[in-house]
Amino acid sequence: MDRSESAPSGDPDRPDVPEQRAGDGPYLRVKDLRVRFDTEDGVVRAVDGVSFAVDRGRTLGIVGESGSGKSVTSLAVLGLHDAKRATITGEITVGGRQLVGLPEEEVRRLRGRDMAMIFQDPLSALHPYYSVGKQIAEAYRVHHPRAGKREARTRAVDMLGRVGIPQPAKRFDQYPHEFSGGMRQRAMIAMALVNDPDLVIADEPTTALDVTVQAQILDLLADLQAEFHSAIVLITHDLGVVSQVADEVLVMYGGRAVERGSMEQVLRRPQHPYTWGLLSSVPSLRGDAEADLVPIPGNPPSLINLPSGCAFHPRCRYAGRNGDRSRTEVPELRPAGEDGHLVACHLPADERTRLYREEIAHVGVAAG
Amino acid sequence: MTRFLVRRLLTAVLTLFAVSVLSFLMFFGLPRDPVSGMCPKNCNAERLERVRTELGLRDPLVEQYANYMKGIVTGRDLGSSQGGRCEAPCLGYSYVNSEAVTDTLTRVLPVTLSIVIPAAVLWLVLGVGLGMISALRRGTLLDRLAIGFSLTGASLQLYFVGAVLLLVFTYNLRLTPVPSYTSIFDNPWKWASGLVLAWVALAFLFSAIYARLSRAQMLETLSEDFVRTARAKGLAKPTVYGRHALRAAITPVVTIAGLDVGSALGGTVITETTFGLQGLGRTAIDAVRSGDLPTIMATVLISAVFIVVANIVVDILYAAIDPRVRLR
Numbered sequence: 001m002d003r004s005e006s007a008p009s010g011d012p013d014r015p016d017v018p019e020q021r022a023g024d025g026p027y028l029r030v031k032d033l034r035v036r037f038d039t040e041d042g043v044v045r046a047v048d049g050v051s052f053a054v055d056r057g058r059t060l061g062i063v064g065e066s067g068s069g070k071s072v073t074s075l076a077v078l079g080l081h082d083a084k085r086a087t088i089t090g091e092i093t094v095g096g097r098q099l100v101g102l103p104e105e106e107v108r109r110l111r112g113r114d115m116a117m118i119f120q121d122p123l124s125a126l127h128p129y130y131s132v133g134k135q136i137a138e139a140y141r142v143h144h145p146r147a148g149k150r151e152a153r154t155r156a157v158d159m160l161g162r163v164g165i166p167q168p169a170k171r172f173d174q175y176p177h178e179f180s181g182g183m184r185q186r187a188m189i190a191m192a193l194v195n196d197p198d199l200v201i202a203d204e205p206t207t208a209l210d211v212t213v214q215a216q217i218l219d220l221l222a223d224l225q226a227e228f229h230s231a232i233v234l235i236t237h238d239l240g241v242v243s244q245v246a247d248e249v250l251v252m253y254g255g256r257a258v259e260r261g262s263m264e265q266v267l268r269r270p271q272h273p274y275t276w277g278l279l280s281s282v283p284s285l286r287g288d289a290e291a292d293l294v295p296i297p298g299n300p301p302s303l304i305n306l307p308s309g310c311a312f313h314p315r316c317r318y319a320g321r322n323g324d325r326s327r328t329e330v331p332e333l334r335p336a337g338e339d340g341h342l343v344a345c346h347l348p349a350d351e352r353t354r355l356y357r358e359e360i361a362h363v364g365v366a367a368g
Numbered sequence: 369m370t371r372f373l374v375r376r377l378l379t380a381v382l383t384l385f386a387v388s389v390l391s392f393l394m395f396f397g398l399p400r401d402p403v404s405g406m407c408p409k410n411c412n413a414e415r416l417e418r419v420r421t422e423l424g425l426r427d428p429l430v431e432q433y434a435n436y437m438k439g440i441v442t443g444r445d446l447g448s449s450q451g452g453r454c455e456a457p458c459l460g461y462s463y464v465n466s467e468a469v470t471d472t473l474t475r476v477l478p479v480t481l482s483i484v485i486p487a488a489v490l491w492l493v494l495g496v497g498l499g500m501i502s503a504l505r506r507g508t509l510l511d512r513l514a515i516g517f518s519l520t521g522a523s524l525q526l527y528f529v530g531a532v533l534l535l536v537f538t539y540n541l542r543l544t545p546v547p548s549y550t551s552i553f554d555n556p557w558k559w560a561s562g563l564v565l566a567w568v569a570l571a572f573l574f575s576a577i578y579a580r581l582s583r584a585q586m587l588e589t590l591s592e593d594f595v596r597t598a599r600a601k602g603l604a605k606p607t608v609y610g611r612h613a614l615r616a617a618i619t620p621v622v623t624i625a626g627l628d629v630g631s632a633l634g635g636t637v638i639t640e641t642t643f644g645l646q647g648l649g650r651t652a653i654d655a656v657r658s659g660d661l662p663t664i665m666a667t668v669l670i671s672a673v674f675i676v677v678a679n680i681v682v683d684i685l686y687a688a689i690d691p692r693v694r695l696r
Binding site: 078080108109110111112113116117119121124125126127128129131138139142143175177191 | 593615
């Protein structure tokens with residue numbers, strides 16, 4: 001039992017931090033978040049001024065290639081970066097509490113209780129030496145210090161059942177290696193949701209799974225969200241996943257947000273050439289089967305030595321259309337026309353719309 | 369589990385059989401006349417001949433081996449010059465020591481056990497503890513001190529460390545008595561004070577190795593996904609490190625520790641020599657020097673037993689730590 005817990009107030013199982021869940025405003029608000037790592041090779045600006053917000057019951061999809069800063073962002077929200085190595089500035093507000101600068105012990109008490117995380121590879125994210133049930137029960141007991149072993153077990157078995165694991169009482173005592181990939185991810189989800197968190201961050205939750213299982217897991221997440229009314233941040237590089245579950249989408253590149261808006265806006269009327277690139281490099285079942293996929297040329301940039309101006313300019317086909325601006329000036333995230341749709345691109349709005357219609361809309365999932 | 373034990377014990381018996389045949393062949397099968405080294409002082413042709421007959425060296429090799437094995441299991445009758453009836457486990461008679469080998473072993477084995485077991489406890493606690501702390505305090509002064517300690521320990525030799533300890537604690541400060549062995553059942557205090565320098569010397573050198581190993585293992589484990597999961601659950605650091613990381617990091621340490629202890633029990637020659645203790649290792653070396661075949665055979669066999677048993681224990685521990693390991 002955690003002796004550092006303060007005197008109980010209200011809910012006897014949640015004795016610590018007073019409830020501050022202001023009814024107004026989004027549950028998670030991230031403002032101008034910057035995460036910097038000082039390494040021997042130089043300063044890595046993994047996240048460089050990102051802002052977003054998620055309401056309870058809503059899902060934000062964060063999209064980008066590897067190294068775009070999406071996982072670093074999520075780990076920063078949970079306070080999982082090593083304080084000695086990472087410098088975090090900006091605001092992260094969860095349920096009205098500002099987390100940046102909060103003592104580790106206070107963030108720890110929120111972790112797993114108010115905000116939980118589902119990791120990409122459930123095989124390596126679950127401890128191989130402890131039974132699945134024990135790991136879930138442990139997550140429950142750490143935030144319910146008064147709960148006995150039996151109560152925690154009942155709760156864990158109940159959660160295993162709720163995430164669709166057959167014979168949960170029997171499965172409780174099995175080890176991760178005795179579960180299939182999909183079942184492991186269900187168990188991971190059960191563990192994340194065992195304390196009924198208001199915010200769930202899912203970092204590539206379906207990437208390590210078979211395609212058929214992917215859809216089940218996404219359905220499960222959506223069902224559980226409806227049941228628990230939690231805010232979900234879904235991190236993925238898979239636009240198909242985003243289009244299935246996200247309400248809003250944030251596209252990241254080189255540690256910055258390049259486009260943000262509703263799922264409809266970003267996936268159906270995308271404004272940023274990078275988003276276009278992502279869309280036209282994904283095949284579509286419904287689109288023109290003859291149309292070629294267009295990959296994005298080049299590689300994601302080094303975060304130590306980010307290209308000047310718009311970080312995407314070396315890979316952007318349209319970078320030359322503004323003279324030198326793309327190379328010299330970092331584009332601000334600005335309204336892109338529609339309400340709530342933001343884009344960081346120097347191209348004029350009407351030209352972006354025209355280019356998308358003429359050159360991109362018929363390729364890949366953009367056409368679907 | 370039972371099935372595993374039975375199977376492993378059978379394999380162990382087979383291994384020991386192979387070891388015994390090989391060492392038997394090596395000594396008795398060599399062209400050199402084994403008696404020449406075995407005969408005590410004042411040998412003459414007549415006496416050599418008698419020893420040869422009494423040792424059964426005129427019998428076919430297979431029969432000699434069978435007799436030897438029979439002696440271990442049921443005991444056997446030796447000639448009158450070898451003390452007559454030799455009860456099981458009979459390992460033969462040593463002309464050099466003028467006693468049954470079993471008697472020699474029951475005298476020297478407790479010495480080696482008394483050196484190795486407390487030293488092993490000391491080096492495991494110290495080494496693993498130091499390794500874990502320096503992994504968790506990576507880059508700090510404490511970590512650098514621990515690395516320095518390991519490097520020192522790994523670069524030093526036991527006879528040097530032992531000599532320094534003796535010089536300082538026994539001869540200069542007079543804090544410890546001259547090393548000697550007393551049975552723990554007779555006088556536990558004398559037992560401990562007589563052996564403490566040997567423990568410290570052994571533990572210092574071994575814990576250096578274990579500190580490095582467990583530091584590396586712990587650092588690797590700390591970057592595992594499941595450690596991050598444990599933190600994401602909101603577990604406090606002592607739980608994350610103590611319960612989640614330690615158990616995974618300790619597994620390879622267990623393997624190496626088992627084998628190290630197993631082989632150390634087979635004789636810590638240098639330690640015993642440095643501190644003037646007559647244990648299994650020195651007995652084996654003395655036997656080799658004087659060509660005392662029955663004693664050589666016995667020490668080889670008993671070292672093999674320790675290693676085989678250590679291997680089985682390691683496997684069982686492994687299965688106890690890691691549920692993915694099934695004992696079949």
